[in-house]
Amino acid sequence: MGAFRLDLRDAAAEGAKALGTLPPLTATEREAAIATWRGRMVNETISSRVFAALLPQALLVPEATPFLPQIADAIADELRHGRQCAAVVAALGGDAEAEIAALPEVPRHEDAGPVEALLRNLLSVSCLSETVAVALIGAERLRAGPDALQKTLGTILADEVQHARLGWELVAVLLPLLDDAARGRMEDWLVVAFRHLVAHELAHLPEGPAPTEAAVAVGVCDPSEARSLFFATVQDVIVPRLEQLGLPGAAAWSRAQGA
C-alpha cells in the first residue's frame, strides 16, 4: 500500500468542540501531546485495514461465520477511533493530518489452509496486539486528567476489549479444527509473532525522559512504564492464556527471547 495523506481536519474540528477546553500546557508539553494523539489518530485509522484483511480470510472458514459481524464492527470502530483522536489533536491546537509513507500488506499466508492462515493473523492481531493495547490504553485512561479525555480513552478501550475478545474466542473455536501437523507449526508461528510484537512495541515506546504530570494527564505516556506494562501483559496474560488454550505460549515466548 503506497504513501498517502490522511486528513481528518473536518471531523476533528467538529469533535474538538465537544471536548471543550483542555488544561494549560507548556509549548513542549503541547507539542508532545499533539504528536501522541496524531500518532494515535493514524494508528487507529489505518488499523482498520488489518481487520478488513481478516474478513475475506474468515469468510473461507464456516466456523468463523458467527464472528463476521464483529470483524466488520472492528473495522468501523478503528475508523471512529481515528476521528476521536483527531478531535483531541484539534482540541490541543494541532492539525489533524499526517503523511503516511507506506504500509505493508497484511499477509494471507497462502502456504497454509484457511483455518491455519486465519489463526495466524488472529493470534497476531487480536490475541497479541489488541490485548497489549487493552493494557496500555487502560493505564493511559486511568492517568488521564480531563473528563473528556478519560471518556475518549474509555470508549476506545471498550472497543479494544471487544477486539481482543473476538480474537481469543475465535481462536478457541478454530484450534480444534487444526490437524496435528498444523498444530505443530503453531509454536514456530508464535515465535515469529512474539518477535514481531516486541520489535513493534519497543519501537513505538522509545527510551526517553519521563513526561511531566501535565503531559501525562493529556495522554502522553511514560515509555519506561509502558514498556514494563507491555512485558507484564505478555508474561502474565497472553502466555498463560495461550497455554490454557493448549498452545505452547511459554515455549514460544522463551524462544522469541532467545532462551
Add this chain to the structure above:
Amino acid sequence: MIDALEIRRRALRAAAAAAGLSALACGTDTAATGTSGADTAVADSGGNVTDTAAATDAATDTAADTAADTATDTDAATATDTATATDTATATDTATATDTATATDTATATDTAAATDTTTDAATGCPDKVDGEPDCVAAQGTAEWATCCDERTKWCAAQFADNNDAQNVCIFGVNYSGQCTGCIPWGPPAPPRFDLAWRPTVVANGAVFEVV
C-alpha cells in the same frame, strides 16, 4: 488519585479479562482463590467500561507484580538483540527456505535483495549502512526520529523508484519490524509473514539473500 501500582494492576486485569484469563482478571494469584464475576470486569456486552475487578477486589497480585518487575529494559534489549542474532543468515537454512518458498515469496526475496545490503554488522545482524542512508535506529528516542524516517522514506523512494515492495523493505526492513531500519509502519502491525520473518535466509535466482 490512583497510584502507579494500582494503575498497573487494573490495566493487567483489563487485559486478562479481555483475554478470558479469569484468575488474573479477578486480581488473584491462583484460580482456586479467584472470586466470581471476573468476566464482567472491564467491559460489558455493550462495550461500557467498568472497573469492576479493581473496585471489588482488594487481593494482591504478587505474581503479576513480580513478573512485571523482572521485565526490565535490559530484558527488552536482550530480547531484541537475540532476535537479531538469531535472524542472522546461516547456509544450512537455505535448503529449507528454498523448499518453502512460494512464487510470491521468491518475488519478495528479489525485492529484498534489491533493498538490503549484502554485508552485515556482526553485532546487530543488520546490514551495514550505505553512504547517504539515514540511520533512524540511532535517531529513535530523539526528537529527530520522525524527521529521520521521513528522510529515509524519501531516500528509499529515490533508490527504488520503480519498485514499491522494495521501497517498503528499504524503509521498514524485510519483516517490517523496523529493527534494522529504525522506521516502523504506523498502527497496530500487520502480522508478519511466516516464511520470510522466520527463515533466516531466502534463495532467489540461485543466490542466497540475507533477511534483515
